Amino acid sequence: MSARPVAEMTSRGSPRSPRLVAVDVDGTLLTSDHRITGPTHEAAARIRATGSGVVLASSRPPLALEPILRRLGLVEPTAFTASQGAVTGTARMGGGLQIQHRDSMPLLAARAFVRETVAAGWTVSWFTTSTWFVSRLDDDVRREAEAVGLDPVVRDLTGVDDPPDKLMLMSVPLHLTASEVVGPDLAATLQALDSSPGYVEITRKGVDKSTALRRLCESGHVDASSVAVIGDGPNDLALFEFAGLSIATANARPEVLQAADFVTASNDDDGVAIALNALMGFPAESRLP
Template identity: 45%
Template sequence: MGQMLQAAAQAHFGPGSGQPKLRAAAIDVDGTLLDSQHQVSEETAAVLKQALDAGLQIILASSRAPRAMWPILAATGLTEPCTFVASQGAFVGQYSASGQLHRLHQHMIPLTDAHHIVRLALSLGIPTNWFIGERWLVSEIDSHVRRESGIVGFEPLLAHLFTETAGPDKLMFMTGAENQHKLAELAAMLPDTVHAQISNPTYLEITRTGVDKAAAVQTLCHGMGIEPEQVVAFGDGPNDLGLFAYAGTSIAPANARPEVLGAATFHTASNDDHGVAQALKLILEHNERKNS
């Protein structure tokens, strides 16, 4: 464990720090929980089980669609009754151990606004990714879609999006680095009924206004009687900064974006060095001291 993590954690969680027992951990998935090969390490999975057994609520909070969350939840034992946040906060649910999806909350973009945004994207030459529940629809299958499909482990359906009769949970637009300026152009053209976030420099993710990972986690924690100071948030990207602002403690892996590292309470090791597991071990030790 790095000296930086030890020193910062000691200052934050050490005797006399006054920090309360933590009751929930909201954890981003890609770039945070998963390593650079998009896998959960055995060490991380083992520590997550320890945390669950110790009574810590684990909430995976991701921009991934529910179907792309399923293999991660199954691999880490975070199936029902554990709750997850997907599609950038637009979908909140649980998966049974057999893989059946149970929806708890769903906040869809109004259909007319979604179709308007698809037209704006077409005018800029950017294909649209349309997510609703477990469905992933695309206006075009290009190299970015094929790469994303390889990462999340399932394939989208090529569809005529203007025939959809219900708005999506999330719209996503992907470009190469040479065209990422088009994402900024699209974001500047959006109606005020939607909220746009850059999850990484070449991904623009759009949800209904007021919908994001932080709002979803806050609603879940409030429903469980958990106060913000009893929540720890883990994340590596700009779309995790809302979580950091909400939670009493925020932890960024060493591979996080500079602005995220700057906003974190303290840092942990990178996602390839089991950073989430290292930090969770310290949290469990802190909670144990609070119990004694």
């Protein structure tokens, strides 16, 4: 299948006015320098004003998602999904986050994974709802800290008692697939997915962005056919399979572009704004691809 430009959306051939739009964050909502553009901010406000919901579906941990939620006005009762689908919650009107659900991984399995990967020379990130722990501070961690606006805590991860919602590796060689990151002894308990080149996210087996979105839809009585999703990475593919309509940004990985129903402009060219406007039949604010 070849994705069509969002300019070709029609009420006859494609769902319009979805009840819910789920949007990935890094590489999709945010530009390459981690900004929300004016047109994107305006399009999100316009679609919410129609009564349709906007949900951020991110692999970021909740604390790194909160500033973005507030910038877009996505506070309670609007929900979010974080940590690759392991966490759902809302941003409180008065500040702070309300965590509604956690699908943390088994503590013993997480510790076993850490022991194996640290012994192999990897730097491991361990994310809970409140803290980002790292096995060591290196250039990858420093760059990530600047990008997401969090301060990591360096410590022996095998001594952390709060089970992680997700683990993360950075600078993973491109020849190494995500499935190879989790060894056969842990494959029944943990799973790994690529989020962007060099990044691998590890969660409890069976947990991904679609499981969190499905939970939100069930609680809100929203049918999957009334859901649209926008993403760019392999870890968004489960969302594409779940939703009634899928849109990839032009900067998406080839397998994501192949799986999408439609393609919009890149994250640096107001792709999300263009897609939201097309979904609702609004005039485009930027040039369509």
